[in-house]
Each structure stands twice: as C-alpha cells, then as structure tokens.
Amino acid sequence: MLTHAELAAAPxxxxxxxxxxxxxxxxxxxxxxxxGDLVVLIKPRILGQPSEGYTAGHGTPWDYDRRVPILFxxxxxxxxxxxQGVETVDILPTLAAQIGLAVxxxxxxGRCLDLSIGATDSCAAK
Numbered sequence: 001m002l003t004h005a006e007l008a009a010a011p012x013x014x015x016x017x018x019x020x021x022x023x024x025x026x027x028x029x030x031x032x033x034x035x036g037d038l039v040v041l042i043k044p045r046i047l048g049q050p051s052e053g054y055t056a057g058h059g060t061p062w063d064y065d066r067r068v069p070i071l072f073x074x075x076x077x078x079x080x081x082x083x084q085g086v087e088t089v090d091i092l093p094t095l096a097a098q099i100g101l102a103v104x105x106x107x108x109x110g111r112c113l114d115l116s117i118g119a120t121d122s123c124a125a126k
Contacts, residue, residue: 002026002039017085025061097123
C-alpha cells in the first residue's frame with residue numbers, strides 16, 4: 001500500500017518503464033488532485049474471470065496488464081520486435097524520422113525508435 005503523501009513525494013518516473021519500481025509505476029498514474037488517499041497494489045495474476053468469482057480490475061502495475069502492442073508497418077520494413085519498452089510519446093519522433101521530418105529533440109517528449117534491424121541510426125533526419 002502507498003499513501004497519497006508517499007506518492008506525492010516520489011520522484012517523477014524516468015527511464016525505461018521495464019526498469020520502474022512499484023512506487024514509480026504507481027507514481028506514473030498518480031494525480032495529486034484526483035487520486036485517493038491510499039493506493040493498493042495487488043499481487044500479480046490474482047485477478048481472473050468475473051464469472052469464476054474473482055474481482056475484475058484494470059490498470060494493475062504488472063507488465064501483462066499495462067503493456068499494449070504497437071505496430072509500425074511500411075513496405076520493405078523487416079519484421080522484428082523492439083526489445084525496449086515503448087511509450088506513446090515515441091510515436092511522433094519515430095514517424096517523423098521515417099518521412100524525413102526534422103523534429104528538435106528539445107521540443108518534444110519521446111524518443112525515436114530504431115525500426116531497422118542493424119541500422120546504425122534509422123532515426124537520423126533523411
């Protein structure tokens with residue numbers, strides 16, 4: 001369990017999400033004006049089907065519940081799986097690089113994802 005005060009005092013999340021602690025995961029969903037006084041983080045995989053008598057929920061901190069696939073496709077793009085965590089803010093710089101649009105890194109959040117296997121820098125402006 002984490003209290004409102006603990007979450008408010010915690011540093012903002014940074015770095016790849018797969019390296020975040022439970023406190024960091026909870027902080028990422030915390031809003032000081034709207035969040036409750038107490039956050040309870042359940043053990044992984046204890047929620048089941050409501051028809052089986054389990055309590056259903058949404059948004060647990062565990063990877064199986066918070067990670068969503070993202071797919072980039074274009075003609076000639078070789079299939080591969082990105083090993084690092086991806087965030088929605090990574091979409092803009094990635095697509096901008098694919099069409100050769102220069103986007104100043106200091107003006108946006110997110111990072112360009114390498115969409116080419118073995119590419120030295122597929123994110124450099126074309």
